[in-house]
Amino acid sequence: MTPTDDAIVFRGLHKTFGRGNERVKVLDGVDLSVQRGQFVTVIGPSGCGKTTLLRLAAGLVEPDAGSVSLFGASVADATAEKRIGFVPQAPALLPWRTVLDNVLLPLQVNRKVPSSKAAPDAVELLTALGLGDALQRRPRELSGGMQQRVAIARAFVFDPPVLLMDEPFAAVDELTRESLRHSLLTIWQASGKTVLFVTHSVTEAVALSDVVVVMSANTHGIQRVIPIDLPRPRDDLVETTPEFLALERELRLELRKGSK
Amino acid sequence: MSRKPLRIGAWLPPAIALAVFVLLWQLYADHHPYVAPKLSKVLSELDSHPRLFARNAWTTLEEALVGAGAGMGVAFALALVMFYVRVIERALLPLAVVLNVTPLVAIAPALVVAFGFGMTPKYVIASLLVFFPFLVNALAGLRDVDPEALDLVATLHASRAEVLWRLRLPSSLPYLFAAGRICMPLSLVGAVVAEFVAAGEAKGLGTLVVTAASLGDLGTVYAAVVVLAVLGVAMFGAVVALQRLVLGRYRPSVGARRG
Numbered sequence: 001m002t003p004t005d006d007a008i009v010f011r012g013l014h015k016t017f018g019r020g021n022e023r024v025k026v027l028d029g030v031d032l033s034v035q036r037g038q039f040v041t042v043i044g045p046s047g048c049g050k051t052t053l054l055r056l057a058a059g060l061v062e063p064d065a066g067s068v069s070l071f072g073a074s075v076a077d078a079t080a081e082k083r084i085g086f087v088p089q090a091p092a093l094l095p096w097r098t099v100l101d102n103v104l105l106p107l108q109v110n111r112k113v114p115s116s117k118a119a120p121d122a123v124e125l126l127t128a129l130g131l132g133d134a135l136q137r138r139p140r141e142l143s144g145g146m147q148q149r150v151a152i153a154r155a156f157v158f159d160p161p162v163l164l165m166d167e168p169f170a171a172v173d174e175l176t177r178e179s180l181r182h183s184l185l186t187i188w189q190a191s192g193k194t195v196l197f198v199t200h201s202v203t204e205a206v207a208l209s210d211v212v213v214v215m216s217a218n219t220h221g222i223q224r225v226i227p228i229d230l231p232r233p234r235d236d237l238v239e240t241t242p243e244f245l246a247l248e249r250e251l252r253l254e255l256r257k258g259s260k
Numbered sequence: 261m262s263r264k265p266l267r268i269g270a271w272l273p274p275a276i277a278l279a280v281f282v283l284l285w286q287l288y289a290d291h292h293p294y295v296a297p298k299l300s301k302v303l304s305e306l307d308s309h310p311r312l313f314a315r316n317a318w319t320t321l322e323e324a325l326v327g328a329g330a331g332m333g334v335a336f337a338l339a340l341v342m343f344y345v346r347v348i349e350r351a352l353l354p355l356a357v358v359l360n361v362t363p364l365v366a367i368a369p370a371l372v373v374a375f376g377f378g379m380t381p382k383y384v385i386a387s388l389l390v391f392f393p394f395l396v397n398a399l400a401g402l403r404d405v406d407p408e409a410l411d412l413v414a415t416l417h418a419s420r421a422e423v424l425w426r427l428r429l430p431s432s433l434p435y436l437f438a439a440g441r442i443c444m445p446l447s448l449v450g451a452v453v454a455e456f457v458a459a460g461e462a463k464g465l466g467t468l469v470v471t472a473a474s475l476g477d478l479g480t481v482y483a484a485v486v487v488l489a490v491l492g493v494a495m496f497g498a499v500v501a502l503q504r505l506v507l508g509r510y511r512p513s514v515g516a517r518r519g
């Protein structure tokens with residue numbers, strides 16, 4: 001494997017929050033490589049540092065020690081060149097903008113970066129996500145699941161090679177999660193993007209990923225990396241196969257070991 | 261925008277309260293004509309000298325509007341500077357608080373000495389009165405931005421100017437309108453107070469009140485007060501109307517439901 005096959009590389013990461021007696025260790029020596037085009041999910045109990053790992057890759061947090069690189073460049077360079085599509089926990093839509101204008105926001109800031117020729121059309125993207133009728137609506141008129149679809153469209157619209165997703169489906173109900181999962185898989189598969197996805201849902205991790213990274217709240221590091229060798233494209237039926245259920249069980253047992 | 265017609269429960273209580281107030285006033289005025297003029301006399305003052313009231317109302321309105329515009333403009337500019345340069349906020353905010361708690365009526369005579377008897381001291385006093393509430397609200401508005409939206413534009417390497425234009429200014433608008441609803445009527449207070457102290461120009465409703473009161477002409481005094489009340493309501497209403505127009509976008513459109 002050549003080094004350029006690695007899209008995201010975390011090396012020797014340490015991170016502590018707070019000062020004095022209130023210092024909380026979050027990451028303690030994390031090394032991880034995410035290959036280009038892979039869908040990698042980070043899962044673990046609360047306080048294991050999974051969201052911090054993602055925020056380090058997004059440049060929203062600085063490490064105490066260690067480094068993060070995206071396609072061999074620094075995180076600062078990656079953001080300057082708009083190579084990161086970020087999907088936060090809450091959809092973070094601007095209430096005064098329509099659905100379509102919210103999706104177009106990434107194209108309107110940092111315009112020094114030329115827009116990608118392969119960038120999808122915003123209207124087509126929203127239509128593919130089932131929001132074709134809602135283009136001129138305001139975010140408040142949408143359900144939580146629909147808002148999250150808008151946030152996904154906003155991350156795809158400028159065609160970044162990397163997607164960083166921070167528990168994006170955590171706030172919606174189970175049925176909506178399922179449908180969001182499949183929408184995401186459909187548009188991701190056609191895009192070839194590298195995805196780092198943080199979740200605490202075992203089903204979500206197995207259904208979406210090529211690789212699941214289990215983090216531990218005891219060691220504040222990576223406990224195990226589990227490859228998910230399920231065929232793609234995956235549909236909802238895959239979630240009922242014995243292989244899927246076996247992987248779910250394996251992951252669940254692993255998580256139990258890592259909780260405090 | 262879907263607005264329900266005003267229900268009887270909404271307008272009847274204040275209408276009854278107003279009618280009772282008018283009745284009590286009239287009863288009192290019948291026996292104490294030198295304390296409270298009859299309402300009919302107040303109305304006839306307005307009716308017989310419409311030009312006098314219109315001319316003076318225009319002067320006071322101009323003082324209030326220019327003062328409010330200048331005060332809010334300077335306050336917003338300073339809020340921007342304070343927001344981006346923390347040390348300036350630390351240096352100047354305590355001074356602004358002192359200015360806010362100082363009774364401006366006390367400064368007014370000094371301002372007249374400084375700026376003469378023209379319009380300038382009126383503008384200055386009206387603008388000083390609106391300065392602090394607008395400054396504080398503008399600062400709060402610039403700060404109150406969805407942190408996750410800030411994270412999002414940070415990952416896109418948005419410039420400070422882009423964050424200001426695309427996120428902070430739109431987020432601060434509800435605060436600015438709330439401040440405007442306070443500041444517009446307040447500027448009217450400033451203009452009238454300034455006229456009390458510096459009546460040299462012999463114009464404005466405040467001047468009219470002082471002059472008429474010294475002559476014992478209570479009908480004119482209360483007629484001027486009625487005009488001032490109407491001006492205050494109109495200025496407040498104008499801000500609310502503008503707010504509906506601008507911030508209507510923040511709310512769902514007609515027929516919308518939350519999913």
